[in-house]
Amino acid sequence: MPLYEYLCENGHKFDRYLKLANYKDEQTCDCGASTRKLISTPMIAPMFEDYESPIDGRPITSKQKRLDDMARNDCVPYEVGIVEENTKKLKTAEDKLERDIDRTVDYSIAQMPTKQREKLEQELKHTNIEFVRK
Ligand SMILES: [Zn+2]
Numbered sequence: 001m002p003l004y005e006y007l008c009e010n011g012h013k014f015d016r017y018l019k020l021a022n023y024k025d026e027q028t029c030d031c032g033a034s035t036r037k038l039i040s041t042p043m044i045a046p047m048f049e050d051y052e053s054p055i056d057g058r059p060i061t062s063k064q065k066r067l068d069d070m071a072r073n074d075c076v077p078y079e080v081g082i083v084e085e086n087t088k089k090l091k092t093a094e095d096k097l098e099r100d101i102d103r104t105v106d107y108s109i110a111q112m113p114t115k116q117r118e119k120l121e122q123e124l125k126h127t128n129i130e131f132v133r134k
């Protein structure tokens with residue numbers, strides 16, 4: 001929708017979005033005075049299409065509601081490179097988790113009473129699990 005600029009008889013300047021079909025309609029200022037359209041290049045605002053939040057189903061009817069919805073659901077607007085960056089972060093976190101699990105398992109086995117540890121080693125011999133101590 002194009003944005004038009006108006007000046008009222010009392011000197012108030014304001015902008016108003018109008019559909020192209022209505023651009024000739026008389027516009028009244030908030031003060032009640034009649035207006036004239038200023039000659040300027042109309043700015044074209046991208047149309048906002050209403051949708052339901054894919055997360056909680058709330059109706060999203062404006063850019064502000066979209067930003068609120070994203071903030072409420074811990075989302076960020078898409079930026080170039082964000083997927084690659086998050087993939088890298090996720091890989092780093094998974095590697096750390098893997099190391100932590102290995103360390104915890106090693107520690108738990110080391111803390112076992114000798115008899116229990118030997119039993120576990122016997123059980124693992126009969127599986128296809130390779131038991132590697134680093
Ligand atoms: Zn006015």
